[in-house]
Amino acid sequence: MADESQPTGLIGGPEKRAIEIVDHDPGWSKKFREHAERMHGALGKAALRIEHIGSTSVPGLAAKPVVDILLVVNNSADEASYLPATEAAGYVLRVREPEFQEHRMFRSPERDVHVHVFSEGAKEAARYLVFRDHLRNDAKDRKRYEQLKRALAKRDWDCMDAYAAQKGDLIEELIAKARAGSDKK
Numbered sequence: 001m002a003d004e005s006q007p008t009g010l011i012g013g014p015e016k017r018a019i020e021i022v023d024h025d026p027g028w029s030k031k032f033r034e035h036a037e038r039m040h041g042a043l044g045k046a047a048l049r050i051e052h053i054g055s056t057s058v059p060g061l062a063a064k065p066v067v068d069i070l071l072v073v074n075n076s077a078d079e080a081s082y083l084p085a086t087e088a089a090g091y092v093l094r095v096r097e098p099e100f101q102e103h104r105m106f107r108s109p110e111r112d113v114h115v116h117v118f119s120e121g122a123k124e125a126a127r128y129l130v131f132r133d134h135l136r137n138d139a140k141d142r143k144r145y146e147q148l149k150r151a152l153a154k155r156d157w158d159c160m161d162a163y164a165a166q167k168g169d170l171i172e173e174l175i176a177k178a179r180a181g182s183d184k185k
Helices: 027-046 083-088 123-137 139-153 160-166 168-183
Strands: 049-053 067-073 092-097 103-107 113-119
Touching: 027 049, 027 067, 027 083, 027 113, 049 123, 067 123, 083 092, 083 103, 113 123, 123 139, 123 168, 139 160, 139 168, 160 168
Parallel strands: 067 113
Antiparallel strands: 049 067, 092 103, 103 113
């Protein structure tokens, strides 16, 4: 369990930011690799897995120009095992969610990289990968998801979380579809 004296939720509070969806940039993969190398160097064996996730990890999919990274550690509640090294590597802790599978999220000072930290075996980490892989392999669903994101980006949002929540129903539908499809194989 996390240290209960530490702030939880959005550290620093909600931020109003414009949602901009841009065409896929092949440079996002390079940015991921650079940050993955930085994290491997800082965390060593504490980094059990580092994966490129989110829309920037799906070739051909338009996205916010923010690279999402999944970092899997032994126990994300044990911040002492990774937080100091992650901060020393230049990332800032932005989210601490003990109630959500001990999720933590760091971001780069430029706010163009988000690092989502989960424990080994966390169900949410697996969901990120199922969703990514489905979008990589299903052009029709990739297009549906992009159309929704572009439509939502035209609206004014109080914070990024409100925008993300509006994508939830489609994301759940596509994850269920992907899992149903993998059960048939």
